[in-house]
Amino acid sequence: MEKEGVRAMNTKQLIEERFWSKVDKSGPLFNGTYCWLWKEHLTGTGYAQFRVGEKHILVHRFAYELLKGQIPVGLEIDHLCRRRSCVQPEHLEVVTPRDNTLRGTGVAAQAARATHCPQGHPYDLFNTYLRPDGGRDCRRCRNHRSYIYHRRIAHVVH
Numbered sequence: 001m002e003k004e005g006v007r008a009m010n011t012k013q014l015i016e017e018r019f020w021s022k023v024d025k026s027g028p029l030f031n032g033t034y035c036w037l038w039k040e041h042l043t044g045t046g047y048a049q050f051r052v053g054e055k056h057i058l059v060h061r062f063a064y065e066l067l068k069g070q071i072p073v074g075l076e077i078d079h080l081c082r083r084r085s086c087v088q089p090e091h092l093e094v095v096t097p098r099d100n101t102l103r104g105t106g107v108a109a110q111a112a113r114a115t116h117c118p119q120g121h122p123y124d125l126f127n128t129y130l131r132p133d134g135g136r137d138c139r140r141c142r143n144h145r146s147y148i149y150h151r152r153i154a155h156v157v158h
Helices: 002-020 059-069 097-103 107-113 138-156
Strands: 049-052 055-058 077-078 092-095 129-131 136-138
Touching: 002 059, 049 059, 055 059, 059 077, 077 097, 092 097, 097 107, 107 136, 129 138, 136 138
Parallel strands: none
Antiparallel strands: 049 055, 077 092, 129 136
Protein backbone atom coordinates (compact mmCIF):
# COMPACT_ATOMS: atom_id res chain seq x y z
CA MET A 1 0.00 0.00 0.00
CA GLU A 2 2.77 2.40 0.89
CA LYS A 3 4.44 1.88 -2.53
CA GLU A 4 1.25 3.01 -4.31
CA GLY A 5 1.21 6.25 -2.30
CA VAL A 6 4.86 6.93 -3.13
CA ARG A 7 4.23 6.12 -6.81
CA ALA A 8 1.23 8.51 -6.89
CA MET A 9 3.34 11.21 -5.24
CA ASN A 10 6.16 10.66 -7.76
CA THR A 11 3.68 10.76 -10.67
CA LYS A 12 2.19 14.04 -9.41
CA GLN A 13 5.68 15.48 -8.95
CA LEU A 14 6.70 14.41 -12.47
CA ILE A 15 3.55 15.95 -13.98
CA GLU A 16 4.23 19.24 -12.17
CA GLU A 17 7.89 19.27 -13.24
CA ARG A 18 6.89 18.59 -16.86
CA PHE A 19 4.31 21.38 -16.66
CA TRP A 20 6.70 24.01 -15.25
CA SER A 21 9.38 23.10 -17.80
CA LYS A 22 7.00 24.47 -20.47
CA VAL A 23 6.46 27.85 -18.75
CA ASP A 24 8.49 31.03 -19.26
CA LYS A 25 8.15 33.17 -16.11
CA SER A 26 9.76 36.25 -17.69
CA GLY A 27 6.93 37.37 -19.96
CA PRO A 28 5.58 40.93 -20.28
CA LEU A 29 4.74 42.90 -17.14
CA PHE A 30 1.13 43.26 -16.03
CA ASN A 31 0.30 45.23 -12.86
CA GLY A 32 3.85 44.85 -11.61
CA THR A 33 4.18 41.09 -12.11
CA TYR A 34 5.45 39.11 -15.08
CA CYS A 35 3.17 36.98 -17.21
CA TRP A 36 4.12 33.32 -17.05
CA LEU A 37 3.70 32.26 -20.66
CA TRP A 38 3.22 28.76 -22.03
CA LYS A 39 6.13 27.97 -24.38
CA GLU A 40 4.54 25.07 -26.24
CA HIS A 41 1.81 24.80 -28.89
CA LEU A 42 -1.27 27.02 -28.64
CA THR A 43 -4.69 26.16 -30.03
CA GLY A 44 -6.19 28.18 -32.89
CA THR A 45 -7.94 30.36 -30.31
CA GLY A 46 -4.70 31.11 -28.44
CA TYR A 47 -5.20 28.83 -25.47
CA ALA A 48 -2.73 26.16 -24.39
CA GLN A 49 -3.41 22.58 -23.38
CA PHE A 50 -1.39 20.15 -21.30
CA ARG A 51 -1.78 16.40 -21.43
CA VAL A 52 -2.22 14.56 -18.14
CA GLY A 53 -2.68 10.87 -18.80
CA GLU A 54 -5.40 10.61 -21.44
CA LYS A 55 -6.87 14.06 -20.73
CA HIS A 56 -6.00 17.42 -22.26
CA ILE A 57 -6.32 20.19 -19.69
CA LEU A 58 -6.26 23.94 -20.32
CA VAL A 59 -2.98 25.12 -18.80
CA HIS A 60 -4.39 28.21 -17.08
CA ARG A 61 -6.91 26.02 -15.26
CA PHE A 62 -4.19 23.52 -14.32
CA ALA A 63 -1.94 26.28 -12.93
CA TYR A 64 -4.80 27.93 -11.03
CA GLU A 65 -5.86 24.67 -9.37
CA LEU A 66 -2.26 23.75 -8.61
CA LEU A 67 -1.42 27.06 -6.94
CA LYS A 68 -4.71 28.55 -5.72
CA GLY A 69 -7.22 25.73 -5.37
CA GLN A 70 -10.21 24.19 -7.05
CA ILE A 71 -12.31 26.14 -9.54
CA PRO A 72 -15.98 26.00 -8.49
CA VAL A 73 -18.32 24.19 -10.89
CA GLY A 74 -19.92 26.56 -13.41
CA LEU A 75 -17.21 29.22 -13.09
CA GLU A 76 -14.40 30.11 -15.48
CA ILE A 77 -10.94 31.62 -15.32
CA ASP A 78 -10.52 35.14 -16.68
CA HIS A 79 -7.06 36.27 -17.81
CA LEU A 80 -6.78 39.74 -16.29
CA CYS A 81 -3.68 40.38 -18.43
CA ARG A 82 -5.69 39.41 -21.57
CA ARG A 83 -3.00 36.84 -22.58
CA ARG A 84 -4.62 33.44 -23.04
CA SER A 85 -1.28 31.64 -22.74
CA CYS A 86 -0.52 33.17 -19.31
CA VAL A 87 -0.56 30.86 -16.27
CA GLN A 88 0.53 33.42 -13.66
CA PRO A 89 -1.98 32.87 -10.81
CA GLU A 90 -2.00 36.59 -9.93
CA HIS A 91 -3.29 37.24 -13.47
CA LEU A 92 -6.10 34.67 -13.23
CA GLU A 93 -9.47 35.26 -11.60
CA VAL A 94 -12.46 32.95 -11.12
CA VAL A 95 -15.58 34.56 -12.62
CA THR A 96 -18.98 33.65 -14.02
CA PRO A 97 -19.17 32.89 -17.75
CA ARG A 98 -21.16 36.14 -18.24
CA ASP A 99 -18.54 38.25 -16.46
CA ASN A 100 -15.81 36.58 -18.49
CA THR A 101 -17.63 37.41 -21.73
CA LEU A 102 -18.33 41.00 -20.69
CA ARG A 103 -14.67 41.58 -19.84
CA GLY A 104 -13.58 40.34 -23.25
CA THR A 105 -13.01 42.25 -26.46
CA GLY A 106 -14.96 40.04 -28.88
CA VAL A 107 -18.19 40.75 -30.72
CA ALA A 108 -20.31 39.13 -27.98
CA ALA A 109 -18.67 41.29 -25.30
CA GLN A 110 -19.16 44.47 -27.31
CA ALA A 111 -22.81 43.62 -27.99
CA ALA A 112 -23.45 42.74 -24.34
CA ARG A 113 -21.97 46.06 -23.17
CA ALA A 114 -24.05 48.11 -25.61
CA THR A 115 -26.52 50.41 -23.85
CA HIS A 116 -28.25 51.55 -27.06
CA CYS A 117 -29.21 49.90 -30.35
CA PRO A 118 -27.43 51.00 -33.58
CA GLN A 119 -30.28 53.50 -34.17
CA GLY A 120 -29.68 55.12 -30.75
CA HIS A 121 -32.68 53.73 -28.85
CA PRO A 122 -31.89 52.68 -25.27
CA TYR A 123 -31.70 49.07 -24.18
CA ASP A 124 -33.77 49.50 -21.05
CA LEU A 125 -36.53 47.65 -19.22
CA PHE A 126 -39.27 48.86 -21.56
CA ASN A 127 -37.47 48.96 -24.90
CA THR A 128 -35.60 45.64 -24.79
CA TYR A 129 -37.03 42.46 -26.27
CA LEU A 130 -35.30 39.31 -25.01
CA ARG A 131 -35.21 36.72 -27.78
CA PRO A 132 -35.66 32.99 -27.07
CA ASP A 133 -32.03 32.40 -28.12
CA GLY A 134 -30.82 34.68 -25.29
CA GLY A 135 -30.09 37.68 -27.50
CA ARG A 136 -31.85 41.01 -27.32
CA ASP A 137 -33.49 43.41 -29.74
CA CYS A 138 -34.63 47.00 -29.58
CA ARG A 139 -38.45 46.94 -29.39
CA ARG A 140 -38.83 50.18 -31.40
CA CYS A 141 -36.63 48.87 -34.22
CA ARG A 142 -38.31 45.46 -34.10
CA ASN A 143 -41.77 47.06 -34.31
CA HIS A 144 -40.61 49.27 -37.20
CA ARG A 145 -39.27 46.25 -39.13
CA SER A 146 -42.55 44.44 -38.52
CA TYR A 147 -44.52 47.47 -39.76
CA ILE A 148 -42.43 47.71 -42.96
CA TYR A 149 -42.75 43.97 -43.56
CA HIS A 150 -46.53 43.97 -43.17
CA ARG A 151 -46.91 47.02 -45.44
CA ARG A 152 -44.87 45.24 -48.09
CA ILE A 153 -47.00 42.08 -47.75
CA ALA A 154 -50.23 44.13 -48.06
CA HIS A 155 -49.02 45.63 -51.35
CA VAL A 156 -48.17 42.20 -52.77
CA VAL A 157 -51.63 40.81 -51.92
CA HIS A 158 -53.57 43.67 -53.56
